Amino acid sequence: MNKIMTAEQAVAGIQDGQTVAAVGVIGWIVPDQTLKALGQRFKNTGAPRNLTFYFPCGTGDAVNIKGMDHVAQPGLMKRIVSGSYINPVDPATGKRPALMGLIQDNNVEAYSWPIGASMQWLREVARKSPGYISRIGLGTYVDPDFGGGKFTARCEEDLIRKIHIDGEELLYYPTWDIDVAIIRASSADEFGNLSFEEEPLLSSGIALALAAKACGGKVIAQVKNIVKRGERLANDIRLPGIFIDSIVQDPDMHMGSNVGDDKHYLQPAVAFTHLPDIPFGPDKVIARRAAKEVRRQELSIFGFGAAADIPLVMVEQGIIDPGNCYEDYWFTTEHGSYGGIVMNGWQFSANRHPDALLDGLTQFDVIDGGLCRFAALAFAEYDARGNVNVSKFGKANPGAGGFTDIAFNARRLVFTGSFTTGGLDIAYQQGKMHIRQEGKVSKFVHQAQSITYAVGQGIKKGQDALIITERAVFEATADGLILTEIAPGADLQRDILDKMEFAPVGILDPLPLMESSLFVE
Incomplete structure (x- = not known):
């Protein structure tokens, strides 16, 4: 057939x-x-x-x-x-x-x-x-x-x-x-047996197909290659053809956004190549500081946005290298790519130079089971009650993604993002920062527009959480935020306290400075 x-x-x-x-x-x-x-x-x-x-x-x-x-x-x-x-x-x-x-x-x-x-x-x-x-x-x-x-x-x-x-x-x-x-899969024969050899992610395609068939529904599989039945080994077939009703071939389909056919998303590293540069600025400062919280031999999961810059900064700094302690850092994302380097932007989710790949449902078994003990996630808002928001703010409604599951189940949390947004412009000189133009919108608000995760509740059940920005670091406690570090060149009242809709419950005295090396290009 x-x-x-x-x-x-x-x-x-x-x-x-x-x-x-x-x-x-x-x-x-x-x-x-x-x-x-x-x-x-x-x-x-x-x-x-x-x-x-x-x-x-x-x-x-x-x-x-x-x-x-x-x-x-x-x-x-x-x-x-x-x-x-x-x-x-x-x-x-x-x-x-x-x-x-x-x-x-x-x-x-x-x-x-x-x-x-x-x-x-x-x-x-x-x-x-x-x-x-x-x-x-x-x-x-x-x-x-x-x-x-x-x-x-x-x-x-x-x-x-x-x-x-x-x-x-x-x-x-x-x-x-x-x-x-x-x-979608990589290859199919005329009977519909599917293999995924050119896909850097599996996500929930197999689960989705089985769910539809259990309901008496139809399954359409889009593939890049049509091969003869029997050409592939049985253990290369991830979804049997009996569950497939229609096959659509698209020989020109891209691997991903702005990625045509890149084997580096499928193969472990001999050397890291073609990694994106992160321009020097607030995002890189934040990633550098957050990288100091990453520990060896602790499964670390990184979320979409600013947090995804952290592994790239660690490569740039020489902390991670195929010839130097590479196997000691265990990185993944919510979509099941293990090892290698977490990518940012529209290439997020599929790691470059991965070691292994799990399907999406199995990966959330890992996440929900608490095996990702460290999580670095971005934030759009943080409020006075200890709620963090990435799901709905302003005119944007991205939803939670994997954020809620990841945050709920990790032992150590780091939330990364700029202190304000909307036109923020910062200059750096001699290891100090200078705000040339403040962002129009503060991210530290009295009440978040949406609650993606209740950090305060997580603290009560034993989680540790830091909020890392380009000008300050806070420790989250059950009672509120404690300011633990400030950037060289930042003014405590003008640049921190006046830009928050609520006050920290504590400020370390003396208040340590963030390391000046973070602010040097």
């Missing part, structure tokens, strides 16, 4: 009102051609209508790899549930993604779940469980008491409920059917 067809043929059977699920991680492993065909079908015919889309992770970069933006059309998309959203400004047009427009204009039911829940939920769908149950997310934006993960006013249905088992409060995510799954 030959299952190979065009993308247009593969999506032709999708019907009004169905649930369509697809998987990608920014630009990695995105079945872009198939999603584009579905969006184009709606533009041409007005069908199918009123679909629910389920994306375990933000799929596509909304620029060169459009991903979920292909289907972000009123009438086509009725509801979207996603583990994260993509908010970039297209450098060519200056516009944000179409999906962001739908959300901000309240033209779609938009729900945001932590990626851990969005992936683990698929396992419950696949085994026909009533739903996914978790402690993670209590007291955050997905808690029904704090919004239930609803990002638009159109959201009327409660997709997350609070339940009690043996007197304990828990979050419950009921399951529903997935009608169509769209996944």
Whole structure:
């Protein structure tokens, strides 16, 4: 039986009102051609209508790899549930993604779940469980008491409920059917046996396919290569063809955003090559200071944003090198790439020069099991109650990503980011900083716009947490923040205290200076 067809043929059977699920991680492993065909079908015919889309992770970069933006059309998309959203400004047009427009204009039911829940939920769908149950997310934006993960006013249905088992409060995510799954692999034969040899991430594609089949649904697999059946070893096949209904070949699909075909995302390091430079400035200062918190032989997980600069700075400083203690530093991300160097920007998630790769659901077993003892994460807001926000602020609504699971389960936390944002301009001279223009928006606020993780609650259960900025370092305690370091050249009152909407509960006296070497280009 030959299952190979065009993308247009593969999506032709999708019907009004169905649930369509697809998987990608920014630009990695995105079945872009198939999603584009579905969006184009709606533009041409007005069908199918009123679909629910389920994306375990933000799929596509909304620029060169459009991903979920292909289907972000009123009438086509009725509801979207996603583990994260993509908010970039297209450098060519200056516009944000179409999906962001739908959300901000309240033209779609938009729900945001932590990626851990969005992936683990698929396992419950696949085994026909009533739903996914978790402690993670209590007291955050997905808690029904704090919004239930609803990002638009159109959201009327409660997709997350609070339940009690043996007197304990828990979050419950009921399951529903997935009608169509769209996944991506590297190679397929005409029967549909899939291998992933050119993909630097696996994410939740296999779980998504099994969930759809358990519901009696269809699975569309987009691949780069068509091979003869029997050419590959059985242990190279990660998903048997019996679970695949349609195969779409796209021989030109890119590995990831601005990455065509780069084997360095698939092979362990002999030497580090083609790593991005981090320009000298506040981000590098923050990464240098945060790098001092990384310990040898402690599984360390890095989040999207400023935190992802830390491993690159450690390479630049010579702390990490294939010939020098490289095996002593254990780095990973929420998407299952182990070893090598965590990348930043749109290449985040897939490590360069990795040693090993886990699928997304297994990686969240690692995270939720507390095996990632150290976590470095970015922050957008930190409030007086000890809540940190990265999920929704201003006009941006990226969701939590893996942040909530990671923060909840790590033993040591470091939150990184600039003190203010919106036009911040800092000069450096002789190991000191000088603020030429202050940012318009302080990140230390009285009340966060969204609660992605309650740091104060984590402290009470034994976590340690630092907040590292370009001008100050704070230790989080159950009572509030203690200022422990200040940058050379910074004025305590003008540059720190006056830029906070709440006061630290303590300031070390004498107050140590951050090391001057951090501020030297």
